[in-house]
Amino acid sequence: MRPCRRLFLHLPCLLAVTGVGAGLLVTGCGVREEMCLPGHYQVLAVNDFGGDCIPDGEEPPAGWARYPEGKVPRYVGDEWDRYWSTRTLDENGRIVTLPN
Secondary structure, eight states, X not given: OOHHHHHHHHHHHHHHHHHHXXXXXXXXXXXXXXXXXXXXXXXXXXXXXXXXXXXXXXXXXXXXXXXXXXXXXXXXXSHHXXXXXSEEEOTTSXXXXXXX
16 A cells, blocks of 8 residues: 555544644643532631632631632632632621732
8 A cells, every 4th residue: 555545544533633632732621620629618818818628517717718609719710719819808708909
């Protein structure tokens, strides 16, 4: 069999592999990093930068608070992760802007 004929027989596979590879590059592999492991939930530092994950069923320790309902980051870089990068909660549970 001539080399061109062999390439032609494998062309559909080559196109499929190329398409999948290009798709992964464009979408960043489509993997989203979750903020917490399963069985944990996110808490926010009160009057400070940062967050942490604690086991489900446990209350946040002193100096930490639950995120307001509906404003919880789920994935690194999602809408709420970006939102909370410049805000926190004060000791009364009000959303406040963090100092620069």
